[in-house]
Amino acid sequence: MKFIRWLSGFIFLAGLIIIIFAFLKVSAPSKLMLFLLICFLLSLFRVLKGPTAADRSVATDIFGILVIGFCAILAVYTGKDWYMDIAIAWGLQSFIGVLALAKFLEGRHFDE
Amino acid sequence: MxxxxxxxxxxxxxxxxxxxxxxxxxxxxxxxxxxxxxxxxxxxxxxxxxKWFSLRRYWWFIVFVAVFTWECLKANIDVAIRVLHPKLPINPGIVKIKTTLKSETGKTFLANFITLTPGTLSVDIGDEDNCLYVHWIDVKTQDPDAAYKIIALRFERILKEVFE
Amino acid sequence: MNDIIALIFIVVGIAFDLFGSIGLVRMPDVYNRLQASTKCVTLGTCGILFGVFVKFGFSAAGVKALLCILFLLLTAPVSAHALARGAHKSGVKLWEKSVCDKYLEDEAGNKQ
Incomplete structure (x- = not known):
């Protein structure tokens, strides 16, 4: 049963990767961004499904880190410098947000 | 000043x-x-x-960064193998380890370092007797001293040179 | 030449991001998810940012990428630690096949 689930997931991901590499007629940087979009989809799946609030917070944290990588790739392939500013600001803001979420999970007040 | x-x-x-x-x-x-x-x-x-004005600490900090990069790479390959394996070979648990570091900065860096090295994640720092609670993905021993020898001993020597 | 090295770093980083997101979906409980995803996604995003640094060299965007790596390496373990502690305090149990939970035992001992 477990092996069947592993196999179905493997076939799903491998199929997506083969479709992106072989059949889509887009440029190479867009293919890299599509790979990152698969990561976003997986973490959003955890946000939707996660049984407890802690799972959703973890997925949100991972989502924030992935956005930094996405901004970096955009900076390379458009040649605009200011995407790196967005990346730094997003990273710091998401760090503060995750700390607030962790405090909230712990059941304490924010000013402690 | x-x-x-x-x-x-x-x-x-x-x-x-x-x-x-x-x-x-x-x-x-x-x-x-x-x-x-x-x-x-x-x-x-x-x-x-x-402590900021001695050059020896900066030299040991460079050694620390090199060891850190190598351990981080090893950790990632380890996690990638575990994640892609069909049987999901994990054996998790929370163990307690003792540390001999005194300063707060040293303890913080040790906790960060444990989080990014193979198979371990620091959960909390104990209040009274200098202990760390570590979530270990593949528990080999439950004794605090033996776990300390496996997880933290190789880094503590370097961290002691930098921060103490 | 620089472009090829940068591309290699970016591709390796995206691969590690993908592994981390798969770990986020496959692992059985909060702590294992946090463990797999934090390590892989942090190193993957650092790989992408280092690729950006190789591409741009010592210009404004490249130095910003290096600073972003520094922030990420400092903040990602801290937020993982805070989330793990918050999850444990809010009463999320470990996976049923886990070996031991010394933290729970010690907290119960302190309360008595």
Whole structure:
């Protein structure tokens, strides 16, 4: 049963990767961004499904880190410098947000 | 006073790297903001400023960065193998390890380091007797001293040189 | 030449991001998810940012990428630690096949 689930997931991901590499007629940087979009989809799946609030917070944290990588790739392939500013600001803001979420999970007040 | 000086230098350097230009308006804004930060909360930044002036610590810090990079790569390959394996070979549990580091900064860096090395994640720092609670993805032993030898001993020597 | 090295770093980083997101979906409980995803996604995003640094060299964007790596390496373990502690305090149990939970035992001992 477990092996069947592993196999179905493997076939799903491998199929997506083969479709992106072989059949889509887009440029190479867009293919890299599509790979990152698969990561976003997986973490959003955890946000939707996660049984407890802690799972959703973890997925949100991972989502924030992935956005930094996405901004970096955009900076390379458009040649605009200011995407790196967005990346730094997003990273710091998401760090503060995750700390607030962790405090909230712990059941304490924010000013402690 | 020395603590305020260190804060001023670090914040000014950070501003210059972020703006990346040496025009006089940038310099003026940077110097004034760094002065404000240093005067308002410079004394919270470090409690032992003399440690910042010895060159030997910087040398050991470079060694620390090299060891850190290597361990981080090993950790990632380990996690990738575990994640892609069909049987999901994990054996998790929370164990307790003792540490001999005294300073707060040293303990913080040890906890961060444990989080990014193979198979371990620090959960909490114990209050009274210098212990760390570590979530271990593949528990080999439950004894605090034996676990300490496996997880933390190789890094603590370097961290002691840098921070103590 | 620089472009090829940068591309290699970016591709390796995206691969590690993908592994981390798969770990986020496959692992059985909060702590294992946090463990797999934090390590892989942090190193993957650092790889992408280092690729950006190789591409741009010592210009404004490249130095910003290096600073972003520094922030990420400092903040990602801290937020993982805070989330793990918050999850444990809010009463999320470990996976049922886990070996031991010394933290729970010690907390119960302290309360008595």
């Amino acid at each position: 020395r603590s305020r000086l260190i804060t001023f230098i670090i914040s000014l350097a950070l501003w210059l790297l972020l703006s990346f230009s040496l025009d006089w308006p940038h310099l003026l804004v940077g110097v004034s903001v760094a002065l404000f930060v240093a005067l308002s909360m410079g004394d919270m930044f470090t409690d032992s400023p003399h």
